[in-house]
Amino acid sequence: MSAHPNYISPEGFARLRAEYDHLLGIERPRIVEVVSWAAGNGDRSENGDYLYGRKRMREIDGQLRRLSKKMKDAKVIDPRAQPDKSRVYFGATVTIADEDDHRRTVTIVGNDEADAGTGRIGWGSPIARALRGAAVGDLRRVVLPAGEKDYEVMAILYPA
Structure with missing residues (x-):
């Protein structure tokens, strides 16, 4: 393993x-x-x-x-079974905003399921790693190839 x-x-x-x-x-x-x-x-x-x-x-x-x-x-992991739906964990659909208030919605999925074009990002991606455990209102810094960027968590949703 x-x-x-x-x-x-x-x-x-x-x-x-x-x-x-x-x-x-x-x-x-x-x-x-x-x-x-x-x-x-x-x-x-x-x-x-x-x-x-x-x-x-x-x-x-x-x-x-x-x-x-x-x-x-x-x-x-079934995202519907997440015990704490107020924080970002596997399966969460998260709306984030950068410093210029450009909003983006991403769903955190398994690395084998990732498809950035549809907003499905892998659990091991830089954005997903930075967002893990975040709550609405938290500010997270993401280290990207183009440099560091700060994102604020605007909303967290899990499948019903």
């Missing part, structure tokens, strides 16, 4: 599981069938279907190992 817990929401874990099941139950058997068919066609050294199939099978096997490790190391 890694030094830091791999927190993930139930929905995020379900997505990992669905991807694993799809690769193992659909993609891999289809590639095995292609490789078996191509191997029966004779010379394997110049057989594109065989060579591509073997390469694709190695990629799928690698992805299955990565997904398996992520699921094994995952600690599923």
Whole structure:
């Protein structure tokens, strides 16, 4: 197990599981069938279907190992079950404002679920680390690649 817990929401874990099941139950058997068919066609050294199939099978096997490790190391946390909803913890949707009153809303999710374009930031990101444990009205300094920036916590919401 890694030094830091791999927190993930139930929905995020379900997505990992669905991807694993799809690769193992659909993609891999289809590639095995292609490789078996191509191997029966004779010379394997110049057989594109065989060579591509073997390469694709190695990629799928690698992805299955990565997904398996992520699921094994995952600690599923349901944000709806957070005992203290007045502070920022895993699963919180937080509205923050910078010094110029530019507001931004982010949801703190597992690192495997992060998608900055939709406002879902990973638990281990600089902003999430700075916001952990904050309450409405708290001022937090975030160290970003462009420099330090102060944010005030304006609102905290958890899923119902």
